[in-house]
Amino acid sequence: MVPKLSISALSKTFGEGSRAVKALDGVDLAIGENEFLSLVGTSGCGKSTLLSIVAGLESHDSGQVLVDGAPVEGPGLDRGVVFQSYTLFPWLTAMGNVEFALKAAGMKGKEATDIARQHLALVGLDGFENAYPRELSGGMKQRVAIARALSYRPKMLLMDEPFGALDALTRHHMQELLTRIWERHRLTVLFITHDVEEAVYMSDRVAVMSNRPGRIKEAIDIDLERPRHYDMVATPRFQQLHRAVLDSIRAESIAVAQLGAALA
Amino acid sequence: MQVQKKPNSLFRLTATITRGQFVGISIIVFALLLAAWWIATATGEVKAIFLPGPPQVVARLWGLAQSGQLWQDASISIWRITVGFLISTVFALPIGVLIGCYKSWEAIVEPVVDFIRYMPVVAFVPLTILWTGTGDTQKYLIIWIGTFFQQVLLIMDNVKGVPWDFINLGRTLEMRESKILMRIVVPSAMPGIWDSLRISLGWAWTWLVVAELVAATSGMGYRITTAQRFFQTDLIIGYILLLGCFGLATDQAMKAIGRRMFRYIGAR
Numbered sequence: 324m325v326p327k328l329s330i331s332a333l334s335k336t337f338g339e340g341s342r343a344v345k346a347l348d349g350v351d352l353a354i355g356e357n358e359f360l361s362l363v364g365t366s367g368c369g370k371s372t373l374l375s376i377v378a379g380l381e382s383h384d385s386g387q388v389l390v391d392g393a394p395v396e397g398p399g400l401d402r403g404v405v406f407q408s409y410t411l412f413p414w415l416t417a418m419g420n421v422e423f424a425l426k427a428a429g430m431k432g433k434e435a436t437d438i439a440r441q442h443l444a445l446v447g448l449d450g451f452e453n454a455y456p457r458e459l460s461g462g463m464k465q466r467v468a469i470a471r472a473l474s475y476r477p478k479m480l481l482m483d484e485p486f487g488a489l490d491a492l493t494r495h496h497m498q499e500l501l502t503r504i505w506e507r508h509r510l511t512v513l514f515i516t517h518d519v520e521e522a523v524y525m526s527d528r529v530a531v532m533s534n535r536p537g538r539i540k541e542a543i544d545i546d547l548e549r550p551r552h553y554d555m556v557a558t559p560r561f562q563q564l565h566r567a568v569l570d571s572i573r574a575e576s577i578a579v580a581q582l583g584a585a586l587a
Numbered sequence: 588m589q590v591q592k593k594p595n596s597l598f599r600l601t602a603t604i605t606r607g608q609f610v611g612i613s614i615i616v617f618a619l620l621l622a623a624w625w626i627a628t629a630t631g632e633v634k635a636i637f638l639p640g641p642p643q644v645v646a647r648l649w650g651l652a653q654s655g656q657l658w659q660d661a662s663i664s665i666w667r668i669t670v671g672f673l674i675s676t677v678f679a680l681p682i683g684v685l686i687g688c689y690k691s692w693e694a695i696v697e698p699v700v701d702f703i704r705y706m707p708v709v710a711f712v713p714l715t716i717l718w719t720g721t722g723d724t725q726k727y728l729i730i731w732i733g734t735f736f737q738q739v740l741l742i743m744d745n746v747k748g749v750p751w752d753f754i755n756l757g758r759t760l761e762m763r764e765s766k767i768l769m770r771i772v773v774p775s776a777m778p779g780i781w782d783s784l785r786i787s788l789g790w791a792w793t794w795l796v797v798a799e800l801v802a803a804t805s806g807m808g809y810r811i812t813t814a815q816r817f818f819q820t821d822l823i824i825g826y827i828l829l830l831g832c833f834g835l836a837t838d839q840a841m842k843a844i845g846r847r848m849f850r851y852i853g854a855r
Contacts, residue, residue, distance in 0.1 A: 378755075378759060379758075379759075380755050380758060380759070397758075398755075398758040398759040398761065399759070399761055400759075400760065400761050402759065403759070404755070404756070404759045406752045406755070406756070408750065408752050410750070410752045410753060410755075410756050412753070412771070412774070412775065413775075413851055413852055414774050414775075414777075414849075414851050423770075424760055427757075427760035427761070427762050427766075428760065428761075455851045456851075457851065457852060457853050475760075
């Protein structure tokens, strides 16, 4: 089977000469159709850069990114992006923000309005259609952004630490909400996070990224049953998987610390 | 347990005050300044030829208003600043937006504008008279030189403040560059641009009067120059105060319009 997203030998360097920083070095990763894959790693490991390249917002030096077997050449409507900063336009209402995307995707008046309303309801924001972003909490803003990204039916969703700026309680709500939506509607998702529990709870597979230059260190299958619910967090299997991912990341941080000590 | 005493809200960082309190304080400050002026002149501490008292100034303005002179002077100046400021803004808007968006445009325009911006506008007055005579065109030109270059840089900064992710979002929606510019960048920068225009309008008033002081046969600046010849200090003071009022009025008007247009960002 051809994977939905296939990344091979991907490398990226920022800057030139002595200031050059190798962000990615030979990243190999494949995500299957309707798979939910989380990418975890220490901050600065290049996971956001990887997402930007897949989104087509950033160029790469070598290697390949294929969506449905076709190389990525710039951004496109087949890949919906949810940014960590909510990126809602302050001059548009919640409805207006979703409609903006639908109209950009070529949809017309009434149809766009209907679909926007449906998607706001999907993320539990019915009744807030006419609210401006400043009147919404962080979690609500991100729900609008998710509704917007889902509304024009991209082939996959790219999420760059979407819940990173939210408080712990809201984050849990959002994780459950996204999991519920995903389990009902199924979609290929590349989800970037540094929250290991979040990654294990939501994903089919968790890929751990090594430190700079980033590459995929290992991918751990999350064989927890679906539908997921929050009680699972306390189960031994969850704890085991959580531990496995954490150990894998920690090995990286220890390596960094030792390198730092050796240099000092 | 004793409840801790709250610090006085007027003197607490970031504390807000009511609209009534704000207006009240502003009025008190104006009243105090007026009282100081009145006392200084009424006691004879300051001679009337240097600084006439409020009644004298008001009487002079009243007289000019009765004869129609005041309105004639003011309307000419208001017309000039309207035209001059509009011309300047019409040029500054597209150029400021372009150099805020495109590095190549910035390279072409920004260094030149930055250079000209530091040239003293006043020094251009004799040149502009040579170029265009002493008519209205020269007034527009001085206002343009004084405001356009500042506006361009302010607007550039406003545009640069648009979050990159807004533009990235437009790209992921496969919007054309021109559409991203018009539908995302411009609306996003608009509240800031409006503020910049409001600030530059204040400068435009200064340059108008400068131009009228040096070479004009009409307008408020001209009236001030002629008053100087006859030691009509009361007229000079009166017109200066009036110019201050016009400035304050246009500023408040633009603020009010801005609050209406950009209601979505909330009161600041």
